Amino acid sequence: MSATTVLTEKWPVLGRHEQAAAWLSVWTDLGRAPRTIDAYSRGLAEYLLMCEREGIDPVAANRAHITVYVRELASRPHYRGANVFSIDSGAGLANATIQQRLVPVRLFYDFLLEEGLRESNPVGRGRYTPGRRAGGQQRGLVPRLTKLPWIPGEHEWLRILEVARQEPIRNRVMLALAYDAALRREELCSLRTDDVDPAHRTLRIRAETTKNRLERVVPYSASTGVLLSTYLAHRATVSRARGPLFLSESRRNYAQPLSLWTWSKVVRRIALASDVLRFSTHTTRHLCLTDLARMGWELHAIATFAGHRHTDSTLQYIHLSGRDLAEKLKAGMDHIHSWRVQMIAEVDVPKGAKGGTSR
Structure with a gap:
């Protein structure tokens, strides 16, 4: 057919x-x-x-x-x-x-x-x-509204993590990789056992699983590596066959590849339990790319990490909070203020004004 x-x-x-x-x-x-x-x-x-x-x-x-x-x-x-x-x-x-x-x-x-x-x-x-x-x-037929991506605040993220800690090892490692490597939902669910390189702590994101057909290799942290090792030992109890990294453990689809919709349901359950209703499968990607920007990564480096063909796409994901912008503004204003005061202090004293008093 x-x-x-x-x-x-x-x-x-x-x-x-x-x-x-x-x-x-x-x-x-x-x-x-x-x-x-x-x-x-x-x-x-x-x-x-x-x-x-x-x-x-x-x-x-x-x-x-x-x-x-x-x-x-x-x-x-x-x-x-x-x-x-x-x-x-x-x-x-x-x-x-x-x-x-x-x-x-x-x-x-x-x-x-x-x-x-x-x-x-x-x-x-x-x-x-x-x-x-x-x-x-x-103009196009419908005006295009470009919004900043939503990311959770510190307290919201802590509530999400508190709920996520109660999840099975598979879901926890998926959440960790989704953030660590800024993975899209399909990229995460399509990972295979041979895409993982534990020796170098990297993932190969195959071109056919990406949005724009660009293959890339991304790192993950040591903490996620420990979690992943634990999951691989658990996965061996479900299936020893090489292939999809994440497997279903439901009675109906036991040892079958985990579907996109199952992962979406897991994330939705976490969102409801943590009372952070805007949390979605893409939130971890938004948050990771934003954190990279906060750490001072260059735009092109973030674009390469994210698998974006153009940096214009990357700019839509980089969301600096109002506090970050306020700190940058304050630092800039402090510099300007110091410069203006310095210029005032360095003004030449008019001739004949030394030692004189105004009447």
Whole structure:
């Protein structure tokens, strides 16, 4: 059974639209990551379902039809609230999620353009256009909001650690590696036994498991090394076979590779137990990269460690707290203050003023 057939069975609406199925087939044949194909399929399926409800021919849709889809995404019920006042009101889909949902729709119309079935892309993208006002920048369909990543404060992190100490050894070593090596969820869950080099305390992050297909080697700390050694001894009681590093110990999937969703459930359980609800599988990555910045690492070094192709991505992860910025400002102001006082003290005394008194 082909991957496209599996996807059309999961989302039947894709099979009802010939061009959508053809587009997915092309992306699958190009060897895109299964999770990428799955996300694209879901996004396009949601759009096509909207088209069917509204009686819109997706091949002939225009920009007004796309805005109907955007409005639906912005007003969709969300676990954080029932009412939507704006795209970023805390209810409805988040701005970043809406951007992600529009990506497969835009790529679908790019495909239709290449096939000669359309003359323009109704989704479009923000791009530079010579001759336009405001610097020639054309806005995208949805304004992109760039926020600083959230990281836990000291007391929140201590509560997380207190709960994590009660977790099984597998979960504890996964949490330690996720922070130590700033690993993404898929990178962590995809680690294999031969990716670990205990002698040099390094991990090989294989290209096929990364977001941008860049392989890298990252170190982990001595403390994590001790924890990892304990886990490897425990893992041998579950399975002695080489392969995935982290194995399920549930009765249903015993000794099978640990899934992404199982790890997400573990992290969510820790978040609820510690009452730090914003803690997620990506928080440890945010925190690690931020700590590296606080220690004075250069931007390019952090980018290499994180596996970023461009430093622009790294800047989004580096989140310096207000206290850090206040300390930097205070140090700068102290220097400026000292300089100004010194300049005042060094002002030449006017001639004839020595020894004189004012009357």
